[in-house]
Amino acid sequence: MESLKERILRDGRCFPGGILKVDSFINHQMDPILMKSIAVEFVRRFASEDINKVITIEASGIAPAIMVGYLLELPVVFAKKKKPSTMQNMLVTKVYSFTKDNTYDVCVSRDFLCKGDRVLFIDDFLANGNAAKGMIDLAAQAGAEIAGMGFIIEKAFQHGGDMLRSLGMRVESLAIIESLDNCEIKIR
Numbered sequence: 001m002e003s004l005k006e007r008i009l010r011d012g013r014c015f016p017g018g019i020l021k022v023d024s025f026i027n028h029q030m031d032p033i034l035m036k037s038i039a040v041e042f043v044r045r046f047a048s049e050d051i052n053k054v055i056t057i058e059a060s061g062i063a064p065a066i067m068v069g070y071l072l073e074l075p076v077v078f079a080k081k082k083k084p085s086t087m088q089n090m091l092v093t094k095v096y097s098f099t100k101d102n103t104y105d106v107c108v109s110r111d112f113l114c115k116g117d118r119v120l121f122i123d124d125f126l127a128n129g130n131a132a133k134g135m136i137d138l139a140a141q142a143g144a145e146i147a148g149m150g151f152i153i154e155k156a157f158q159h160g161g162d163m164l165r166s167l168g169m170r171v172e173s174l175a176i177i178e179s180l181d182n183c184e185i186k187i188r
């Protein structure tokens with residue numbers, strides 16, 4: 001997606017350790033016009049898939065996911081990183097965060113991720129793919145199917161995309177970062 005790539009090159013910032021900061025337009029301050037274009041592109045790419053729900057993980061996945069859900073007129077579910085005390089009947093999985101070097105629980109109610117669902121998973125970043133792997137586990141526990149996975153930015157050098165594609169998952173990333181070496185952003 002050209003406009004996204006241009007924006008990353010213009011406003012993205014590199015940090016040591018292969019971190020790309022896009023917090024002026026994607027995951028802190030958000031540009032809703034760009035977010036709408038991102039959602040339009042996801043809808044175009046997944047047009048042939050039979051989907052009944054959009055799913056993401058809080059927090060940064062929610063903005064693109066709700067835009068996609070709005071365009072598709074489908075419900076949007078976000079998996080939670082803290083177990084709400086009022087939530088019963090839920091599915092839980094553990095996700096390891098490479099960036100933060102910790103493991104956290106991700107949960108979703110069985111009422112909102114169910115047998116027979118065909119969900120589209122949307123997130124801002126695909127790095128090592130651990131969050132996506134957690135979502136695959138939650139879907140398997142629910143008896144739901146993942147019709148596809150859409151990421152705004154994939155960091156190819158962390159290989160989460162390779163792992164998901166080798167599992168047979170349909171993965172669409174709107175900007176693929178080849179490298180952030182020497183704090184220079186190289187986009188495929």
Ligand code: G4P
Binds near residue numbers: 124
């Ligand atoms: P993974 O899920 O692909 O394995 O990613 P990883 O554990 O490495 O990343 C953990 C968190 O860091 C995720 O957000 C992910 O989106 C984010 N992240 C990974 N690489 C980058 C990067 O280069 N730049 C930025 N800005 N974020 C990155 P999270 O902890 O779930 O946070 P949030 O969704 O609550 O914001």
